[in-house]
Amino acid sequence: MPPRSRPSSRPTSRPTSRRGSIDPDLLVPMDKTAPTTGGYGDHFNVVFVGAGNIMFGGNLLFKTKSKLGPRLKVVALIDPAVDRAAVVLQKKRDSFVVSAYAKTRIFKTLKDFVDAASPEDAPQAVIVGCPPNFRGTTKPGRDLELQILTHFPGVCIFVEKPVATGDKADVQDAFAVAKAIETSDTICSVGYMLRYLRAVQEMKRIIQDNQLTVMATIARYGCAYESIFKPDWWDKSKSFGPIIEQGTHFCDLSRYFGGEVDISTVVAHSLEWNENAGHLSKIPIDETKILPQNRIPRVTSATWKYENGAVGSLVHVVALQGKNYSCELEVYADGYMFKLVNPYVQPTLYVRAPGDDYEQVHRFENDDPFFSEISNLIDVIEDGPESAEILSTFEDACKTYEFTWAIREASEKSRKKTTK
Ligand SMILES: NC(=O)c1ccc[n+]([C@@H]2O[C@H](COP(=O)([O-])OP(=O)(O)OC[C@H]3O[C@@H](n4cnc5c(N)ncnc54)[C@H](O)[C@@H]3O)[C@@H](O)[C@H]2O)c1
Known part of the structure; x- marks a missing residue:
């Protein structure tokens, strides 16, 4: 089913990132933008895949609604947990944004929607927020993107990070999906949202304006484990561990500044749950229900070389309690240091530049x-x-996925050498 055609002529060329960055002044806060009025006229059909936390917890759906205003028409919600999907949908229908959900139908699978859809249901975008083990491959049942390309040629796709999860051997399969997306000229965006932070774009702007070459990236990601209630997150056989599931954001940002990673150089160590220093007192789930071999590391520390010779490092720590994470990324270039602090809660950028021994502080409200x-x-x-x-x-997101798998694998290899 092709997407409803756009009233005015829509450029057909695939959007390649021309600069790979955005003028930070153009990233206008949500409360200062009016819903758009353009393109597809008075309704913009969207299919949402997954009715969980990222979709209904205030991010994807709410932000799409804020952007499109009354033009948003959610034609389908795809989720095998149809009862749960019905509950969250009803909550939306009870709210003041009822027009977006008036005709929403819930389906267990994308195929069920395809079979039931009429031409008026043709989506302009499919927004995917289901777990990554159902997508990002060419294997039946885990090939959501390919199904979308087949059934809705020309539709645009948003897909949450990571692009996939599965065995290391499947990583190359994700690149095959990327190829299919590229050759079909499909507009596709992956949810590495930290790239869109104004602080991150300010770093990019300074680096580009001064033609700097990044020499080193140092990433530190401290999560507040006490607030991670999802049992799957603690189980490597389900979420594939804290680097692939969570540290991926900072692996991606490191790549965004450092460039391509030479995967063969990745080395890593971990502190495991059964080592003396790995005991945690406030795990909010019953970890004894997870097989010992599937329990996650408490600390993962990795270093690597970028293809241009620069060096990167990451320390991911499962140690903090409470709610707020503690995350920082430092980027160094000749004469410059950029330090991005607290990107999730209150993004702050410290910049040290030539001619000044002190850092300038940039804050980005709202x-x-x-x-x-x-x-x-x-x-x-x-x-x-x-x-x-x-x-x-x-x-690009496949490269981050490959990189995170390389870190996990390197830490597991080194563990075998150092622990019984
Ligand atoms: N960018 C971020 O900061 C961020 C934050 C949270 C989650 N995420 C990502 O969003 C995705 C979903 O995470 P979540 O926290 O919303 O998970 P969740 O467990 O809260 O919700 C997932 C939903 O998907 C449904 N689902 C399962 N299999 C499905 C399938 N085959 N088709 C359609 N729906 C299916 C489940 O029933 C559930 O309702 C993950 O990839 C996660 O990494 C990103």
Whole structure:
């Protein structure tokens, strides 16, 4: 089913990221933007896949609604847990944004929707927020993107990070999906939303304006484990561990600044749950229900070389309690140090530049990268590749996925050498 055609002429060329960055002044906070009026006229059909936390917990759906206003028409919600989906949908229908959900139908699978859809249901975008083990491969049942390309050629896709999860051997399969997306000229954005932070774009701007070459990236990601209630997160056989599931955001940001990683150089160590220093007192789930071999490491520390010779490092720590994470990324270039602090809660950027031994502090009030990533995607869909930037393509996100698997694998290999 082709997407409903756009009233005015829509540019047909695939949006390649022209600069790979956005002028930070163009990242306008959500509360200062009016819903768009362009492109597809008075209704913009969207299919949402997954009715969980990322979709209904305030991010994807709410940001899409904020961008499109009354034009948003959610034609289908796909989730095998149909009862749960019905509950969250009803809550939306009970709210003031009822027009978006008036005709929403719930389906267990995308195929069920395809079989039931009429031409008026044809979506302009499919927004995917289901767990990554159902997508990002060419294997039946885990090939959601390929199904979308088959049934809705020309539709635009947003897909949450990571692009997939599964055995290491499947990583190359994700690149095959990327190839299919590319060759079909499909507009596709992946949810590495930290790239859209104004602080991150300010770093990019300074690096580009001064033609700097990044020499080192140092990433530190401290999660507040006491607030991670999802049992799957603690189980490597389900979420594939804290680097692939969570540290991936900082692996991706490291790549965004450092460039391509030489995967063969990745080395890593971990502190495991059964080592003396690995005991945690406030795990909010019953970890004894998880097989010992599937329990996650408490600390993962990795270093690597970028292809241009620069060096990167990451320390991911499962140690903090409470709610707020503690995350920092440092980027060094000749004469410069950039330090991005607290990107999830209150993004702050410290910049040391030539001619000054002290850092300048930049604060970014009310910045909402989730809104900016959706906003940019919809602008590209409606107004063409010159109107906005997609900062994370599927192929690029596959490289981050490959990189996170390399870190996990390196830490497991070194563990075998150092622990029984
Ligand atoms: N960018 C971020 O900061 C961020 C934050 C949270 C989650 N995420 C990502 O969003 C995705 C979903 O996470 P979540 O926290 O919403 O999970 P969740 O467990 O809260 O919800 C997942 C939903 O998907 C449904 N589902 C399962 N299999 C499905 C299938 N085959 N088709 C359609 N729906 C299916 C489940 O029934 C559930 O309702 C993951 O990839 C996760 O990494 C990203």
